[in-house]
Amino acid sequence: MDDINEAEVIEPSLPFWVTVAEEGDDDSLSLFGNRNSEPALRSVPLGPLRKNLAETVDALQQLFADAAGDGGTLPLAEAQLSFQVTASGGIQLIGTGQMQGTRGLTLIFKRPS
Structure with missing residues (x-):
């Protein structure tokens, strides 16, 4: 039976352009870091990205369901x-108050026709 070294297992990832907000903190690497930082292409692991995006979308859909359930004129x-x-x-x-005029990834949720 072969022993698999964790360093040898390559996790699937996607390339993202990021900037460094603070030295040495990988979580500070984001699309919108420090304006004085140079952008760099980094591999973002798909496992955590998939999990975090799914949790975010699930929470947002619950919020939207609650808002839609309130009825109202509009x-x-x-x-x-x-x-x-x-x-x-x-x-x-x-x-919008945090990042006016910047680019980002956009999720659009539409009510089914």
Whole structure:
């Protein structure tokens, strides 16, 4: 039976352009780091990214269901949210006050027709 060294197991990943917000902190590597930092292409592991994105989408869908359940004159028909991905696969939603005029990944949720 072969012993598999953990360092030899390559986790699937996706390349993301990130900037370094603070030295030595992988979680600070994100799409929108320090404005003075140079962008770098980094491999983001798919396992944590998949888990964190699924948890975020599940939580958002519950929020949208609660908002839609309130009825009202103008029901929720569509929601758009931007987020950034950290180098370790974390998901951070972007508030407009935090990141005006920046680019991000956008999730669009639409009510079925």
